[in-house]
Structures are given as structure tokens and as C-alpha cells.
Amino acid sequence: MRTSQYILATLKETPSDAEVVSHQLMLRAGMIRKLASGLYTWLPSGLKVLRNVETIVREEMEKAGAIEMLMPVIQPADLWEESGRWEQFGPELLRITDRHNRPFALGPTHEEVITDFVRKEVSSYKQLPLTLYQVQTKVRDEVRPRFGVMRAREFTMKDAYSFHLDDACLEKTYQVMHQAYCNIFERLGLDYRPVIADTGSIGGSVSHEFHVLAESGEDAIAFSTESDYAANIEKAEALAPATERAEPSKELNTFDTPNAKTIAELAEQHGVKARKGVKTLIVYGAENEDGERGLVALIVRGDHELNELKAEKLPLVDSPLEMAKEEDIVAAIGAKPGSLGPVGLDIPVIVDHSAAVMSDFVAGANKDGVHYSGINWGRDVAEFTTADIRNVVEGDPSPCGQGTLQIKRGIEVGHIFQLGSKYSEAMNAGVLGESGKNQVMTMGCYGIGVSRIVAAAIEQNHDKFGIKWPQALAPFDIAIVPMNMHKSHRIPDIAEKFYADLKAAGLEVLFDDRKERPGVMFNDMELVGVPFTLVIGERNLDNNQVELKNRRTGEKVMLDIDSAVAEITKLMA
């Protein structure tokens, strides 16, 4: 490709609405342009990278025995009603109607469509197990699209679905796919981790996410220092402390705290250490028979955070979790948030394990501007239950029993699920078993965020000059940068010859034939992240040499013109 004929579209300045480095570099390197919030056009070089990811994904899927197909983006509402997700999915499901006023959804995922397909086409256990996949555009009406293609409203996803007669078979395929995912991320050259995950709106039992480690990641993941254990923080279990609760040593006393509404203010103004106080969070309880919701108090140690997911799974708590409105709290308790505590509450009290072993601690007195000190469970609060409702923190013992937990940030690029019969049962998808009786299939599903991988890869591979593509992802293998081509009689011929020869050797070559100064060309090639740059200049021509620069290492080597193509080809193999 000649830059003069290409739409390189590099930018000197960073568009002001790009926050994270991958988004900035994708814009500056001419890979994407925004059409509207969360909607992006892929430019030629960006598309090449996207296709490179797709190719690796396809190859590994095929190796794992999956078969490619393609399903529609537009899906009839009936299928979603059948699975129950027309209601459950919420506003993220973008809904449209056709000219006959029939409701449709733009597919955020394809469990319904594939299950419908398989129940119609597969009728015998002999056809199982079966794994089908597609690489396709997904639509999710995100509350807040951000970070460029990292969280877009329209994106490319590889989704695979497996069908089995029983869970043992599903488990086997799940492991095969797990391995295939590892292979994919290895080949992409990414620093990644598989972690135990929640199943969210997709459903099912067992689930793993694959995270690319990056500071800008939206998820926190917890690892054991001693074992392979790794889990999304929303799923990582906080073990109950092994220590017993100490006996009360202080009397219950009130003290005035007119300006202390947060743990931080309490610490600052009254010298109460965060770990000597508790936070009392009031949420709505599960609906009773009359459809009414009471309030529930959730209590965690002052330096801990509530884990929403753990809390909403408790039977007493409404799901999804919703914090109580201030007016409801005042009506029921008589005090505003900031002065709440467990003493004298007549709503259910659920205490985190770590808070339940505290003694002589501080909390609000359920009277505005007043706190208690010297609170003790049992003596001062008779009725409460305990549960794991907090996020793990760095240094907590690992749930696997080995080592302590460490926390890092990650970008979720893959997610695999053992769905079980959630969809097949709701949609009555069965086959005839060996006995001749109908048997509901059990399913797995496996997703990879293809477009998100492109951004995640940049997060891990860049410097102040631009992108440093791993070879497998790079839009071009090598760039030819001739110095002052239009001034020299020798350089154009040599550059053209290299262009032809390197292309003939099977490489993707970007030939910078613009009438630009060397600095401009170098900067653009570094911004775009081309792994190798072949510099052709008068200076080295007298020695019959050209210079090859490695973008990742910065290393420069001189090559003899005659053997250069052979050496470069060897290097790329």
C-alpha cells in the first residue's frame, strides 16, 4: 500500500473527548472515527487489525471443533419473550418495530436465535455435542458508552454456543473452549488472566472471564499470591475471619457528630479509625406476598466496601439491589444517612463477617448528628444475621486456602459460561436420547469481544510515540521510508524494488511515498505502530546498505541491499 493512495488519516493533535490512551491512539493513528456516541467507523488500517484478531479467533475456534455460521442482527421479540429476557434484559436491549408494528430487538447476544435454530434442526442425540460460532456485530444500548471501542454501542463479537446431552459433556467442551481462549490470547501476545466470574444477565452456573491486565480496566480482579486462583472482585469470596469476637470492654455511649456524615469525616473530626467503625447501608428488602418492600440494613466494617452482587443474592434483599431513598429511611428510622447504625433498628440487620467480629465499635445512633461508641454485638444488638457481603481487599486470605489476595485491574475480553438448561428448557429445545425419549439439551456459551481486544492490545502495547503492535495484530508488517525520494535518482528505484519484492514475499507493506520530510514519515509510522521500518537513504546507499528499525525494541540494523529481503522474511517467520 502506498501512503499517497491510502487513507492514513493520522492526527497530530488528540481529540479532546478521548480519555484513555487506546482511544486516543486509535483516533490519532487513523484506525477509527466516531459517528455518534458509542458508534465508530473503522478506517482501513483499523479494519486490518480487527481482521487480524478475527483470523486468529477463527483458527482457534476451528481447531477446537467449532463450526462457523452467521445469524441476523435483527431478532423477533417472540424469541426473547420465550426466554423471558424481553423483560429481564432491560433498556440495554435496543428495541425496534418494523412497518407492520411488529417488535424486534437488535441482538446484544444470540442465545435465543441459536437455541431456536438448533431445536428445529437437531433432533437426535447422535448429532451432539455440537458447537457453533459466528463473528458478528452486536448491539447494546449502553447507559454510558466510553473509551472508544472499549465500551461501544455497536461492536464485533465472536460468540459460540455448544449443545450437549448432559452436563458431563458440557464440562468437557467448556474445558476445550477454555483452552482455545488461552491459545487465542497467547497468540495475540497479550498479558491476560482467566478469572472466576459471575454469570450476570446471560445466566448459568459456572463461568470464567478472560481479562487483559491494564490500569484503565473497568474491572477489578483478585489473585492469590500462591496459587492459580483468580476471580472477578464481584465474585471473590471474603472468608470469615478466623478470630473470635472480643468481649465487650466499653460501655455504650453517645457522642455528638453534627458535621460527620462519612467514615472519613468521622476519622478526621473525632479520631475514629475507619476499621473501628461500621457503615450502615439501607436497601430495599425482597417483596412480600403483597408486593411491598421493607427495608434491610447491611453492615460492613468502615474500611470495607459493600459487594452489591453478593448482597442482592441474599433472600432478604431485593434484586437488583437498590439503595433506599432518603425519605423512606427517615420515615422508617427517624434519622438521615450519615447517622445510621445497628443499635435499636427494627428492620432486618445483615452483618458482614468481618464486621461481626468487631467489638467496642462506633456507628450512627439513628439520631441525626449523633453516634454511639462502644457498641458490641449481642449486648447492644440482639438480632442480626451474618453473611459475606463485602468486596475482598488486598491482603485478605485467598478463598482457595493458599496465599493472600492481590488486586489488579483488567479489561474483560472474553467470557465463557456453562449455561445448563436455562435456555433449552425455556425454549423447549430437546433431542431424542438413546432411549427414544425426548431429552432437554444442556448448553454452553463462549464470547470474545473482538473489537475490544484491539483497544485492549493498545493499552498494553504503546509508548509516547504511538502504538507498538505485536506482529500478529499489526496492520502492516513493514514500512518503507525513503529519504527525499523526489530529489534522488537512485532512491525511487530501490524503494520501488523493495516494495515489489517484499510484497512478493507475502508481507503487508506500507510504502511511504509522500513528499514529506523524514521526521513526518518516521513519526507517522511510529504512531501507526508498524513493527519494522526500512529506511532507504543516500547516506547508506554508497555502502550498498539500508537500515531496518524495530518499532518494539528500537533496535536498528544495517542490511545489505541484495540480501535484505531474505533477511527480513526470515525475521518475520
Next chain:
RNA sequence: CGGCGAUUAGCGCAGCUUGGUAGCGCACUUGGUUUGGGUCCAAGGGGUCGCAGGUUCAAAUCCUGCAUCGCCGACCA
């Protein structure tokens, strides 16, 4: 969905307080100059100042409403 902010040329921004015919840098076009790391000079093209309404002799500028985009939050009491 709540709070904050922005919206002026393709990109980055100034002008608005104090109303008086729209500017800078980059990019683009043309000519010259320079040439191994974003040269320099000159001449050009490009804008219904987000949209709608209002105030005024006169609105990018003041007022009202709306839209779009972004950030933070949507549990940490």
C-alpha cells in the same frame, strides 16, 4: 437516571465579562525554500458560531427552552 462541563473551519482552541460585519495554530490548496526526526516564507480555500425562540437599531456575545458530546456518580452514610 442524577450532578458538572462543553458545543465557534477537518482537529486543537481564542473571542463572550463590557453586543457593533468571526480569529489563531495545525491540517488542506498553490508557489518557493528546506531535507536522516513534526523546516521556513508567501498567497489561498474552508464557518447558517449546536438548534429553536426571545431582548435589541444590532446577538458568537444577553435571556429561555431543546439537542448533542464528554466527565463524575448512580453503594461506601
